[in-house]
Amino acid sequence: xxxxxxxxxxxxxxxxxxxxxxxxxxxxxxxxxxxxxxxxxxxxxxxxxxxxxxxxxxxxxxxxxxxxxxxxxxxxxxxxxxxxxxxxxxxxxxxxxxxxxxxxxxxxxxxxxxxxxxxxxxxxxxxxxxxxxxxxxxxxxxxxxxxxxxxxxxxxxxxxxxxxxxxxxxxxxxxxxxxxxxxxxxxxxxxxxxxxxxxxxxxxxxxxxxxxxxxxxxxxxxxxxxxxxxxxxxxxxxxxxxxxxxxxxxxxxxxxxxxxxxxxxxxxxxxxxxxxxxxxxxxxx
Amino acid sequence: xxxxxxxxxxxxxxxxxxxxxxxxxxxxxxxxxxxxxxxxxxxxxxxxxxxxxxxxxxxxxxxxxxxxxxxxxxxxxxxxxxxxxxxxxxxxxxxxxxxxxxxxxxxxxxxxxxxxxxxxxxxxxxxxxxxxxxxxxxxxxxxxxxxxxxxxxxxxxxxxxxxxxxxxxxxxxxxxxxxxxxxxxxxxxxxxxxxxxxxxxxxxxxxxxxxxxxxxxxxxxxxxxxxxxxxxxxxxxxxxxx
Numbered sequence: 368x369x370x371x372x373x374x375x376x377x378x379x380x381x382x383x384x385x386x387x388x389x390x391x392x393x394x395x396x397x398x399x400x401x402x403x404x405x406x407x408x409x410x411x412x413x414x415x416x417x418x419x420x421x422x423x424x425x426x427x428x429x430x431x432x433x434x435x436x437x438x439x440x441x442x443x444x445x446x447x448x449x450x451x452x453x454x455x456x457x458x459x460x461x462x463x464x465x466x467x468x469x470x471x472x473x474x475x476x477x478x479x480x481x482x483x484x485x486x487x488x489x490x491x492x493x494x495x496x497x498x499x500x501x502x503x504x505x506x507x508x509x510x511x512x513x514x515x516x517x518x519x520x521x522x523x524x525x526x527x528x529x530x531x532x533x534x535x536x537x538x539x540x541x542x543x544x545x546x547x548x549x550x551x552x553x554x555x556x557x558x559x560x561x562x563x564x565x566x567x568x569x570x571x572x573x574x575x576x577x578x579x580x581x582x583x584x585x586x587x588x589x590x591x592x593x594x595x596x597x598x599x600x601x602x603x604x605x606x607x608x609x610x611x612x613x614x615x616x617x618x619x620x621x622x623x624x625x626x627x628x629x630x631x632x633x634x635x636x637x638x639x640x641x642x643x644x645x646x647x648x649x650x651x652x
Numbered sequence: 653x654x655x656x657x658x659x660x661x662x663x664x665x666x667x668x669x670x671x672x673x674x675x676x677x678x679x680x681x682x683x684x685x686x687x688x689x690x691x692x693x694x695x696x697x698x699x700x701x702x703x704x705x706x707x708x709x710x711x712x713x714x715x716x717x718x719x720x721x722x723x724x725x726x727x728x729x730x731x732x733x734x735x736x737x738x739x740x741x742x743x744x745x746x747x748x749x750x751x752x753x754x755x756x757x758x759x760x761x762x763x764x765x766x767x768x769x770x771x772x773x774x775x776x777x778x779x780x781x782x783x784x785x786x787x788x789x790x791x792x793x794x795x796x797x798x799x800x801x802x803x804x805x806x807x808x809x810x811x812x813x814x815x816x817x818x819x820x821x822x823x824x825x826x827x828x829x830x831x832x833x834x835x836x837x838x839x840x841x842x843x844x845x846x847x848x849x850x851x852x853x854x855x856x857x858x859x860x861x862x863x864x865x866x867x868x869x870x871x872x873x874x875x876x877x878x879x880x881x882x883x884x885x886x887x888x889x890x891x892x893x894x
Contacts, residue, residue, distance in 0.1 A: 368743060418739055588761060595773075613759070617738050631712055631738050638714045642671030649672070 368418050370454055371568060371600050372440075377413040377449035379435050382406030384447070392624065394643065399430070399624040408624045409435040413449070415619055415629065419456055419567070420598040424615030424632060426605060426647075432624040433604045437570040439472075440602070441489045442479040446472060455486060456567050484514045488561025492573035494553035497560065498545045504531065504556045505541035508563050515564050530559035534589060551582035558589065562599075569593075569601045575610060587613055608651040612636060620644045655688040655874075657724065658827055658858045659710070664719035664734075666705045678882035679705035683719070685877040687827065692849065692859040694873035701879035703862045704754075707829045709734070710860070711751045712741045723749070726826055746774040751829040752820035756804060756812040764807075764815045765790065765800045771823035789818045793844050809836040821848050828852065830861035834868060846871060 380388060385404040392399045392408040399408045410432035417423050425433040438444040440451055451471040469482065483489070491497045498507050508527040517523055528538040534555040536548075545553050554574055561569060571590065575583040587610065593599055594614075603614050611618055611632060618635045620628040620643070628641040639645045664683040667676050680702030687693045695703045708714040710721055716734035724730045726748060731740060745751075750771065758767050765786050772782035790800055793814045799807065804815045813836045820828055833849075834842045849872055852859065863869050869876060 368739060421739075421742070584761065588759075591759075616742055630715070631741060633713045634715060637708070638668070640669075640715070645671050 368420070369456065370416055371419050371421075371456065372417040372454070373452045374416070374436075374440070375414045375450050377410060377436065377439060377446050377451065378408075379410045379432075379439055379444060379446050380406050380408050394622045394625055394627055397623065399432070410439070410446075410621075410624045413626055415626070417568075417600055417602065419600055420594075421617065422594060422601045422603060422615050424603050424605065424611040424618040425621060426608070426611050426618055426635075427621035428606055431621040433606075433621050434572050435624075436621075437489075437572055437602055437604055441487055441570050442471075442483050443489075453482070453486070453568070457486070480514075484511055485564045486566050486568065488564070488566040488569040490554065490557045490561050490569070490571045490574045492576050494545065494550070494557055497557040498553065500546040501544060503542045504536065504545055504548070504559075507545065507556060508560045511560055511563050526563060527559075530563050531556070533562075534559040535585075549582075550578050551586065554578065554586055555589070558586075558593075562593065562597075565597070567600060569599050570604075571601060572604045573606070574603075576605070576607070590614060608636065608648065620647075655690050657686050658689050659687040659724070659860070660720075660722040661685050661706065661710070662720045662722070664706060664709055664721060665717050666702065666709055666714055667717045678702075679714075680709070680879070681882040683877070683879060685875070687858045687860050688874070689826070689858045690853050690856045691874035692853060692861060692872050694869045694876045695860065695862045695879060696864075696869060696876060697879035698881065700881045702882060703879055704831055706879070707751065707831055707860065707862065710827075711745070711749065711829060712736075713751075723827070748826040749829070750820045750823060750825035750827070752816050752831065752833060754831045754835065756816040758804060758815075760803060760805045762803055763801045764795070764804050767804065767815055768818045768822055771819060771825075775823055785822055786818070789822045790814075792848065793818050794841065810838060810841060813837060814841065817845060817848070821852065824852065824855055824857060826858065828857055828859045830859060832862050832864060835864070842868075 383404055384406045385401060387403045388401040388406050388408050389411055391402045401408060413436055425436060427433045435444060439446040453469045453471055455467045455469060489497065505527040508530060509523045512523050512526060528541060531538045531541060536552055536555045545556050575586050594601060605611060615632045618632045619626050620635065620641065622643050628644050635644065636648055639648050662684055665681050666679040668679065669676050683706055685693055695706060697703055705714060709716045710733055712733060721733040722730050723733050765783060768789060769782035769786035772785055773779060795811065795814050804812050817833055834845055837845060849859065
């Protein structure tokens with residue numbers, strides 16, 4: 368088992384910031400707004416790792432900073448401190464060389480776009496963020512392939528149709544726009560789009576929130592199946608304990624922008640240490 | 653085959669601190685024993701003695717409050733399971749330590765043949781191999797073939813327990829933890845399970861099992877560890893009785 372990602376000291380603030388932002392926010396003060404300058408400390412000093420083939424859950428209530436963490440890693444947001452190293456397993460095949468490490472936050476924009484497009488996948492809670500609703504489902508998927516320098520029209524159609532089949536969207540609907548699709552199907556198209564470049568790392572941000580229970584179940588089954596077949600590593604952000612229980616090998620619990628607890632998922636659920644996690648688990652069961 | 657120690661539990665204790673109630677709840681206290689390869693260590697004692705807490709501490713579903721849980725893996729140096737990093741524990745769960753809990757927790761939409769073949773797939777076997785071994789194990793435990801393709805969600809307690817045991821047995825782990833393996837089984841099925849456990853012992857698997865029936869202990873155990881409820885719980889009970 369090889370390490371895929373190492374995040375150290377990741378912090379993100381929204382606002383002008385002051386030297387006292389970090390000392391007056393967090394679980395102890397029950398807020399993530401700085402009392403001195405009003406800055407929102409969305410995430411502070413997050414450190415965690417992810418191994419190949421592993422699913423890491425990030426759990427916490429709205430505003431706890433769990434989405435901020437993945438948005439920084441997917442380059443949607445720029446962190447104000449910290450480092451993240453991505454060990455690309457692509458450079459591991461048939462050699463004894465270590466995987467190629469990328470310092471994610473030190474790359475230029477073009478390099479970041481290339482990684483986000485080809486080596487990472489992202490599925491957002493809001494399909495508007497992941498899909499262009501005015502171009503066809505196939506076109507959405509093709510976008511990522513074009514950026515990855517696949518230009519042959521027939522290849523692109525074939526690959527898009529393969530992915531839609533795999534995510535159980537009828538390829539006959541490839542030329543329809545996602546605005547005509549149900550919520551569950553929009554998520555499937557997002558997943559197809561994320562997977563089309565075979566990324567070793569997938570970010571899932573509340574992907575089942577707001578969907579019907581049966582649709583949720585089908586999406587979760589699909590995610591598990593992908594993980595089994597392709598050994599894709601995933602970071603799953605959710606406030607839903609059921610999703611955590613089902614998907615995650617390990618779990619981080621966040622509150623007010625901080626990681627308050629981390630461990631094996633069954634341990635977090637059966638032997639939570641922090642008072643907040645104990646309350647959370649007790650209210651769910 | 654020589655019986656080498658594969659697990660040594662030294663002074664294991666577990667307490668839960670409940671923040672809401674500001675209360676310390678003891679579960680296990682000062683537990684010591686050794687599990688050898690090819691042998692079965694039985695954990696016995698009254699309800700509340702902390703037997704399950706010992707198994708969960710070894711599997712790291714619980715974080716030990718005190719003590720060491722020294723495991724000798726198939727390769728490399730011994731590991732303190734109470735302290736080892738999470739990746740090491742996950743790796744051991746995939747490869748060599750299995751836990752059959754009292755109740756079956758599975759995906760509600762998975763066929764039992766898939767549930768049982770999963771541990772073999774985790775070990776790196778092909779799906780075809782894993783399915784074949786899973787079917788053989790379900791057959792050995794006399795689970796009717798018409799049920800193999802169904803999800804265990806609607807099964808009876810005894811049927812679920814057979815799936816649960818089949819999943820633990822099939823991969824021949826190095827260390828197998830069993831929480832009341834025969835509690836919900838009829839006498840005929842219990843016999844089948846006894847045979848499987850004897851076979852695992854012959855294959856060199858080290859077993860740690862919670863039993864409530866003395867005849868099971870007599871037939872299967874090579875050593876017996878009797879646990880008593882932690883002292884504070886006893887004194888609470890006495891207080892309540894007064």
